[in-house]
Amino acid sequence: MGRVHLEAVRRVGTVDVAAIVGRRADAAQNLATAFGVERTETDYRRILEDKSIDAVHVCTPNSQHAPISLDALQAGKHVLCEKPLTTSSAEARKMVELARSSKLRNCTCHNLRYYPMVQHMRRMREDGDLGEILVVQGTYSQDWLLYDTDWNWRTDTAANGPMRAMADIGSHWCDMAEHVTGQRIISVSADLQTFHKTRKQPKGSVETFTGKTLAPTDYTETAIDTDDFGSVIFHMTPRARGAFTASQVSSGRKNMLNIEIYGTKGAVSWNQERPDELWIGNRNTNNEVIVKDPSLLKEKARSYADVPGGHGEGYPDTFKQVFRRFYASITDPSAAPEYPEFSDGLRQLEILDAELESHKGRRWVDIK
């Protein structure tokens, strides 16, 4: 994620990157050279002492999110943290509290909200174009952990936390479902499955998604207890119903977040693999398909699209959109946060808690 964050920060235009922190000095130095950053550190505390630095991005494995973010807030830095916010809702609650009391800007990087068409869906719902929401369904399916030779720090519970597919991508799906519908998932029946009870752990380190191109070499057979796949049926307030699955073992799906929202007046369907398209389902008139075009977007969604109609915006652009808003809110302390805060990250951990409890008890669990 380091490179994606660095490029996106530079696109904001008015932000300077002061330093890069990495556990491995050489990796940090390489990145700094590639992006013309002057300072690197291996201990993040050195950075927190620097008064000239306003904000930090936390892009580490999940288990480091809470300690670093808490230290950063304590040091008076604004914090943008990757998702899932932490590996437990208890820790997340601490982060939310400290952020609130310190009055510092805090962002959970649920960047997928920032596709122009996702914002257009949200604004359609706000304007009542969908009517009352009845059904929300979909999936987040990938295939990069299909084989037992696939490995990533996320397969390691210590670095990742107790849930994997559901936390890494299922939480993106739920965040989008709640963000777009404006409703809350209130009760779940969930089922998790670990297809590979052991995986072959390479002895070196592996960058996310690059495992596919590795040759088999030196492996340790390692026990796995996190989920490869999960399925959930749920209730939303007041009477909407839904279902979704999250999978890292679905052959041929590279990054398919698909969400379908059906209301009494109309429906929308969106797929991250074709991010600039939106399907709108109608009962008594033709269905519609939008190819992203600023002139066709809801006025409140227009600022999320920077290039003309039919000129694709992709995954890197979502980060630019988050960061632009995050830094604007630092410059203007009176601005409302137009991005997911730590409290949104906590919300996803509470849903994950309920899913795990439901799975273990084979019963429905309510989310407070």
Add this chain to the structure above:
Amino acid sequence: MGRVHLEAVRRVGTVDVAAIVGRRADAAQNLATAFGVERTETDYRRILEDKSIDAVHVCTPNSQHAPISLDALQAGKHVLCEKPLTTSSAEARKMVELARSSKLRNCTCHNLRYYPMVQHMRRMREDGDLGEILVVQGTYSQDWLLYDTDWNWRTDTAANGPMRAMADIGSHWCDMAEHVTGQRIISVSADLQTFHKTRKQPKGSVETFTGKTLAPTDYTETAIDTDDFGSVIFHMTPRARGAFTASQVSSGRKNMLNIEIYGTKGAVSWNQERPDELWIGNRNTNNEVIVKDPSLLKEKARSYADVPGGHGEGYPDTFKQVFRRFYASITDPSAAPEYPEFSDGLRQLEILDAELESHKGRRWVDIK
């Protein structure tokens, strides 16, 4: 369904339609005139007495399926019955038993199995192209009962039975999932929702799917207790997992049965709204898309396609394929039935029983 059956029977080539039975004499006569059929009756028993008639098609509302089929078997007729086979598994069990003891041909019209690409998926699985099945997911979504002014005999529990969306279309989905994977759904957690607690029942009769073009006239406000929507998560033997929804209130979806099957070696995805296409998902090589072409079909699937590559075959053709095989098995008593029998219809009712029990108890229910 009358017209669809009549056309398809005539396409078989070697079958004559001897008579049409309908409760309304004029409707039966109109159909007979349109298709050059000489005899009509309003009482099906008259037909069962006719020794020159070999087989009957039962295309009535669900609640009549069992009594007519049982009488027909008793009268020595081969029986092809629409799905769901009955409104209760107890009745269905009787039909299965009588069919077995009478050694007559019996078919539950799960015609959707008969799309060429569905057979191709099945044969891919049989040949091991998918490896071990891990995940099965999808939906059967329609919009023709979205409004409370939409009405059909299926919204009437007496004619339809206790489950609606799940029985009418959910059962198609489960039949396809089991037929294609060769595995059994063994445990379900299901959730049903009736969004319209009352519907406006027109005083006249309404043909299926034509309600959309009706003008509002004379209605009775009628209480509804059957499901508009259902969602299910399930286990399959030995360790596959899955999820599906069935909906008759999903705006913009006219007849979208979507099924995705993910295995350790590859995946398939098929959508009834584009029946001649099949998506094949691969992890380490390009995904594939087939436009139906006999030269690309598995050899055992080839007889399900009658026209050349890229020349679309649709819903009416599936009936021709079922009927052709049903009548061939009557001509050749030694032939194995290459179509769903009453026992397949019973199977779906057992799944429906489990879904209803799960919904009511908010718990997982096993299927024996």
Add this chain to the structure above:
Amino acid sequence: MGRVHLEAVRRVGTVDVAAIVGRRADAAQNLATAFGVERTETDYRRILEDKSIDAVHVCTPNSQHAPISLDALQAGKHVLCEKPLTTSSAEARKMVELARSSKLRNCTCHNLRYYPMVQHMRRMREDGDLGEILVVQGTYSQDWLLYDTDWNWRTDTAANGPMRAMADIGSHWCDMAEHVTGQRIISVSADLQTFHKTRKQPKGSVETFTGKTLAPTDYTETAIDTDDFGSVIFHMTPRARGAFTASQVSSGRKNMLNIEIYGTKGAVSWNQERPDELWIGNRNTNNEVIVKDPSLLKEKARSYADVPGGHGEGYPDTFKQVFRRFYASITDPSAAPEYPEFSDGLRQLEILDAELESHKGRRWVDIK
């Protein structure tokens, strides 16, 4: 085509098939047995003498269309003839004249007009939904003659006539372009290419489209002078412009007739490989996509769809629609012909003449 015609005739419901004529007695007999037809002949003249026969279908190689059709008209039979109508416009003109003077029903089987969505496009244009037509473009691309080992009677100029891809499928494209727009192609610049100057002709006979599944056996190296591919740019009245290609050597395209029509108010795009879908292009509002649904079709297009929304109708159904209208016009002599007549077949031959002349002269050629 024999089987496709036979099934479709039987679906009309009120038409009996009296006899099948084939040059090979055994093939005719097999077909007759499969469809319960009592009489077969090897000489079509025997059929023409039979007073009880009202109409004949001409489904032979192109070079036999004219002699048989002329004899049939002379014998007082209504004639439905496959396309292209003949191998020369001179012959076609004779057929048109004899049909006119004899006042018999005559149909050129441009069945592709009969997809429900094609009729919907036509009715949209008639209702002014597209505004003034500006641009018409597309292709008819197939791959069944890609290799020099692919053979069919159409590659033989004697049986086929002087143009192949342009006549066999290009004429379908132009017929559709003119039918849907209601305008005429008035001037063309065309370019033809024969990629395989010789092909390996099998010594036995080959049914259309089945060559793909043949094993190489006994071949004759045969010179080919008909087109594998053609490209055309054209003018339509009053000021529309367009372009299309026709190809039988386009790898992966099984039967892709794609047509896009752009007007001042809106656009439509249709692809035969997804026949039940229509894309509607708008400038200032969302684009639209229709999945065929009778309730969404223009009223005048509704009778071309027999099954409900999302229930696919395909290539076989187009024949049923043509034949139904052809036979209705025989029953009712006052009925206007709702199908392409011989004059429409002649029209396509005149365009083909102009294309060939343009290609040879490397210049624009006007069509009178």
Add this chain to the structure above:
Amino acid sequence: MGRVHLEAVRRVGTVDVAAIVGRRADAAQNLATAFGVERTETDYRRILEDKSIDAVHVCTPNSQHAPISLDALQAGKHVLCEKPLTTSSAEARKMVELARSSKLRNCTCHNLRYYPMVQHMRRMREDGDLGEILVVQGTYSQDWLLYDTDWNWRTDTAANGPMRAMADIGSHWCDMAEHVTGQRIISVSADLQTFHKTRKQPKGSVETFTGKTLAPTDYTETAIDTDDFGSVIFHMTPRARGAFTASQVSSGRKNMLNIEIYGTKGAVSWNQERPDELWIGNRNTNNEVIVKDPSLLKEKARSYADVPGGHGEGYPDTFKQVFRRFYASITDPSAAPEYPEFSDGLRQLEILDAELESHKGRRWVDIK
């Protein structure tokens, strides 16, 4: 284009933006503020005098490309110029010559080559995966100039040059066709059409693509002689054939560059509106569809994709890819230019010359 260039330059990481030149001081200053650039000028000559500046980007209307680029080369600057390179091939030839003699880096910004899937197509062709190329066809269609109230500097011949749709977007299509196939268009028959002989020119200035959102105010009725639409059929060496259209009046098409390349072994089809997908057409095996995934790309195409499989890269990313290579070649004078040079821009102007001559003479014209 200013913002797109600025963001993309900053993403390169190692390049500083020294100054922004604009005819309007306030516009330049706004841009400079947004991107943290310290210097602005209204006269580009001031910048050329600055020894600390290595390279300039020319993003003006077409008519200014040549004078500025020539001055910049004369001043010893490396030059990256937007396309079309100039408004006449004579000027372009001068630019090519000066660039060659000065040994400075020169780039024509045909950025569309830089989509990962376009590079993958190119590498497939280089590896022989397509066999011999037979047919190349497609379109570049947009709708932003559909109405006579749509206006842009490109509709003004003085600023734009004598050809509009063909030069602005048709040249992108031809550049891609030649780049991917490695072949040359050698002969064309072209037809141009100006549907709007006059347009309503607003009295203020209009940014490209934003006209759609303007309200009608104060207009001058202005005569237009550039093409709204053009269609071309062509020959490529040695025997490939093709056709394409370019249109700025095609309702519903926002930015659809579609290119289809058919060879003796396989085919590819790509559409800029879904840039991360590629269709591969096969005759005897299933067709394929790639969702961009570095692990599936040809090794030589892999460096054009920066984010993982299924994570979309779009239009802004193509600029980053061009600029990264342009600046790398400045740093390393021995590096081969991995980007289109001025000579590639000149090539497109020669094709445009031939198209215009063909249109005027209604005849085929060869390109030397």
